[in-house]
Amino acid sequence: MDVNVPSLLVAIIVMSATLVLPVALVPLRQHPELRTWAWALGANTLAYVLFVLRGQVSDLLSVVLANVAVAQTLVLFYLGICRFQQREPSRWLSVAPVLLVGASFPLLLDKLPLRVMLGCSVYAAQSLACVVILVRCREQTIGRGQYLLMAGFTLATLVSLFRIGAAASGYMELLSILLTNPVQVTTFLVLIVALILFGTGLALMVHERSESQLARQSGLLEQQNRLLQQYSNRLEAANLSLTELSITDSLTGLGNRRHFDEVLRTEWERARRGGKPLALLLIDIDCFKDYNDCYGHQAGDDCLMKVATVLRTSLRRAGDLAARYGGEEFAVVPVDADLEQARQLAQAICRAVAAQALAHVRSPHGRVTVSIGVAALVPSLDAQSEPEALIRRADAALYRAKEGGRNKVEVDRLPARCVNAPS
Numbered sequence: 001m002d003v004n005v006p007s008l009l010v011a012i013i014v015m016s017a018t019l020v021l022p023v024a025l026v027p028l029r030q031h032p033e034l035r036t037w038a039w040a041l042g043a044n045t046l047a048y049v050l051f052v053l054r055g056q057v058s059d060l061l062s063v064v065l066a067n068v069a070v071a072q073t074l075v076l077f078y079l080g081i082c083r084f085q086q087r088e089p090s091r092w093l094s095v096a097p098v099l100l101v102g103a104s105f106p107l108l109l110d111k112l113p114l115r116v117m118l119g120c121s122v123y124a125a126q127s128l129a130c131v132v133i134l135v136r137c138r139e140q141t142i143g144r145g146q147y148l149l150m151a152g153f154t155l156a157t158l159v160s161l162f163r164i165g166a167a168a169s170g171y172m173e174l175l176s177i178l179l180t181n182p183v184q185v186t187t188f189l190v191l192i193v194a195l196i197l198f199g200t201g202l203a204l205m206v207h208e209r210s211e212s213q214l215a216r217q218s219g220l221l222e223q224q225n226r227l228l229q230q231y232s233n234r235l236e237a238a239n240l241s242l243t244e245l246s247i248t249d250s251l252t253g254l255g256n257r258r259h260f261d262e263v264l265r266t267e268w269e270r271a272r273r274g275g276k277p278l279a280l281l282l283i284d285i286d287c288f289k290d291y292n293d294c295y296g297h298q299a300g301d302d303c304l305m306k307v308a309t310v311l312r313t314s315l316r317r318a319g320d321l322a323a324r325y326g327g328e329e330f331a332v333v334p335v336d337a338d339l340e341q342a343r344q345l346a347q348a349i350c351r352a353v354a355a356q357a358l359a360h361v362r363s364p365h366g367r368v369t370v371s372i373g374v375a376a377l378v379p380s381l382d383a384q385s386e387p388e389a390l391i392r393r394a395d396a397a398l399y400r401a402k403e404g405g406r407n408k409v410e411v412d413r414l415p416a417r418c419v420n421a422p423s
């Protein structure tokens, strides 16, 4: 198969020009180094267009400008690599090659051997500089794209040295740019391979870095999500305990007055909707002032806690509420209980407190006892009916229990239907 040099040069032009597009089309904001490499490929295209026009345009263009463009191509590749690796480029390598070729080549138009040796020395040094910076940064560079680039620049260095060797051997006619001979074919075939390695290496390097950045970012995001989840769990737990605290009596652990008011109102509305009775027990420790006076305030607190424990253990249904109504007074709201069921519960509580046999020498019963008033009402459909009516009735029953000698349960005697809030 015949391979002629002008075709190889055209192939280099087509490849360089074609590579400019994909390199330039990648999002440049994320990869500014690609802009530099796109310019490098553009400069390479220009250089080879001018080489192909050797003899048809002035030597200033096809020799001087073409070689300046080659030097500029390598400068731009070098700058792109420095940018990619976030390294400060050498000022000397960024400017000197172009100046040297641009200043010396017009003087060497008739001196091919010197021109080739000088030009190829500059290109070899530039390509080698790219290899060196890639090798130096290989540890911190992710992926394998860098090795393709290293291989490409090593080939470019070797081909320049090969041409210097050919020039030094005196085979000048072998180096004329458009002539087809083994040295020329080897040179440009190797440069085509190098160009392929540049293109794939650049694409791979940028892709690999983007992938690793993405993985790092998604890792960070996951970590932040986990932290956020932890914070939200803690916040939820704190909110729960705050809510719990806001409805709990700190001494007895039962519901506090606020909670009692809320539950009573809710149950009142539920009973109204269901047309069912709502029952209430008001429980008061007997002669508690005397207990405090006799045993001290601390013992009084302990007594309150013990009575609270009896209440808590006496409740059977999940929705039943026991609350501290105030001072030494407690309230129980049993769900779905009628007057009789509430009375039975009250009596069980009354007996259980007495059964604790907590000594109370100043009580007529000789032990801590409670009096309980029980009431139950079917809330009327009238919007003005209020749960306070139920409280008043239970309170009146409690008063009678106290009057009747304490340590007993009294039940509301009025008909169990509330019409309006009584006066």
Ligand SMILES: Nc1nc2c(ncn2[C@@H]2O[C@H](COP(=O)(O)OP(=O)(O)OP(=O)(O)O)[C@@H](O)[C@H]2O)c(=O)[nH]1
Pocket: 251, 284, 285, 286, 287, 288, 289, 290, 292, 296, 297, 298, 299, 300, 301, 304, 326, 327, 328, 402
């Ligand atoms: N230790 C203690 N005492 C309390 C607490 N809250 C209220 N008391 C006391 O409970 C007593 C209530 O006394 P009274 O309202 O006179 O009623 P009582 O002595 O129980 O008499 P009866 O109810 O008629 O049997 C007062 O001495 C209050 O100081 C508390 O949290 N701890």
